[in-house]
Amino acid sequence: MGALLDGKAYADRILAEVKVEVAARTAAGHAAPCLAVVLVGEDPASAVYVRGKVKACAETGIGSLERRLPATISQAELEAVVDALNADAKVHGILIQLPLPKHLDTKAILDRVSPAKDVDGFHPLNQGRLFQGVKGLRPCTPSAVMRMLELHGVALSGLRAVVLGRSEIVGKPMALMLLEANATVTLAHSQTKDLPAVCREADLLVAAVGRPGLVEGSWIKPGAVVVDVGINRVEDLALGERIFAAEPAKLAKLREKGHVLCGDVRFGEALQVASAVTPVPGGVGPLTIAGLMRNTLLAAEDH
Ligand code: NAD
Numbered sequence: 001m002g003a004l005l006d007g008k009a010y011a012d013r014i015l016a017e018v019k020v021e022v023a024a025r026t027a028a029g030h031a032a033p034c035l036a037v038v039l040v041g042e043d044p045a046s047a048v049y050v051r052g053k054v055k056a057c058a059e060t061g062i063g064s065l066e067r068r069l070p071a072t073i074s075q076a077e078l079e080a081v082v083d084a085l086n087a088d089a090k091v092h093g094i095l096i097q098l099p100l101p102k103h104l105d106t107k108a109i110l111d112r113v114s115p116a117k118d119v120d121g122f123h124p125l126n127q128g129r130l131f132q133g134v135k136g137l138r139p140c141t142p143s144a145v146m147r148m149l150e151l152h153g154v155a156l157s158g159l160r161a162v163v164l165g166r167s168e169i170v171g172k173p174m175a176l177m178l179l180e181a182n183a184t185v186t187l188a189h190s191q192t193k194d195l196p197a198v199c200r201e202a203d204l205l206v207a208a209v210g211r212p213g214l215v216e217g218s219w220i221k222p223g224a225v226v227v228d229v230g231i232n233r234v235e236d237l238a239l240g241e242r243i244f245a246a247e248p249a250k251l252a253k254l255r256e257k258g259h260v261l262c263g264d265v266r267f268g269e270a271l272q273v274a275s276a277v278t279p280v281p282g283g284v285g286p287l288t289i290a291g292l293m294r295n296t297l298l299a300a301e302d303h
Pocket of ligand 1 (some may be wrong): 141164167171189191195214229230231285
């Protein structure tokens with residue numbers, strides 16, 4: 001029986017480290033790092049994420065400012081907001097909360113954020129730096145997962161790692177960071193043939209797909225470390241009965257509330273095979289916010 005890989009606890013450790021470094025910075029007479037969060041529209045999930053980020057800023061001594069903008073904002077108006085934040089010397093990091101309303105060109109907005117303030121690590125210049133293995137702001141989720149694996153004592157060199165999902169936000173940068181740490185990396189995706197067999201080769205399996213309960217216990221190599229990045233809302237009881245067969249408490253909650261959050265991995269099944277598994281919620285989500293705080297500090301240090 002495996003153990004819970006407690007992402008929340010590791011996130012708290014990363015936040016505590018950031019807090020100490022922020023305090024040292026301000027004690028030395030420098031301004032506290034400051035994160036600007038841009039939220040366009042009224043999407044309730046985005047509002048929750050923004051609240052979490054602002055709260056983490058307060059907890060670590062990082063300053064924050066919110067720019068709440070109407071869903072009707074034009075591309076030019078939003079670009080002007082980004083330009084103003086780029087030019088504001090008090091702002092060290094800029095985060096554009098996604099998704100943006102459909103009429104806006106997301107890539108053009110993200111590319112407009114100054115690379116020096118790009119705390120999400122999405123700018124092509126920072127992506128290029130990651131590709132080259134040089135210093136730069138890196139995407140929060142994979143970099144915080146790397147820190148968790150380090151704190152957990154996972155020896156990555158020579159390890160067989162499989163990353164499921166090839167998004168620019170998680171899958172691709174995760175694969176590059178694991179490669180940099182000398183793991184042997186397979187990047188699997190929706191077109192991969194015989195996904196279960198590919199996953200079964202993994203000493204470290206990172207799932208970032210967005211499909212509830214895709215990864216079954218039988219896909220996992222005994223003793224593997226499993227990191228579940230997926231965050232999925234499940235309302236369908238028939239689906240829940242299938243994927244939560246080994247998680248009676250989750251199934252009961254689904255029956256009671258009509259919805260639950262879960263990852264891409266069948267957590268209850270995975271616990272029976274893996275050596276360690278991150279839960280959802282309470283795993284990679286808090287780590288991502290901790291990674292954002294670290295990036296904001298790094299952005300401030302480069303000023
Ligand atoms: P995305 O939709 O951009 O990419 C999904 C990837 O999964 C694609 O590369 C696709 O090829 C692959 N895929 C889709 N179906 C597949 C299948 N059946 N088998 C194998 N691969 C398949 O997603 P994303 O932005 O990387 O997010 C992935 C998940 O992680 C989502 O649930 C998202 O909510 C979550 N997420 C969580 C955090 C966090 O903080 N915990 C951060 C970012 C994303």
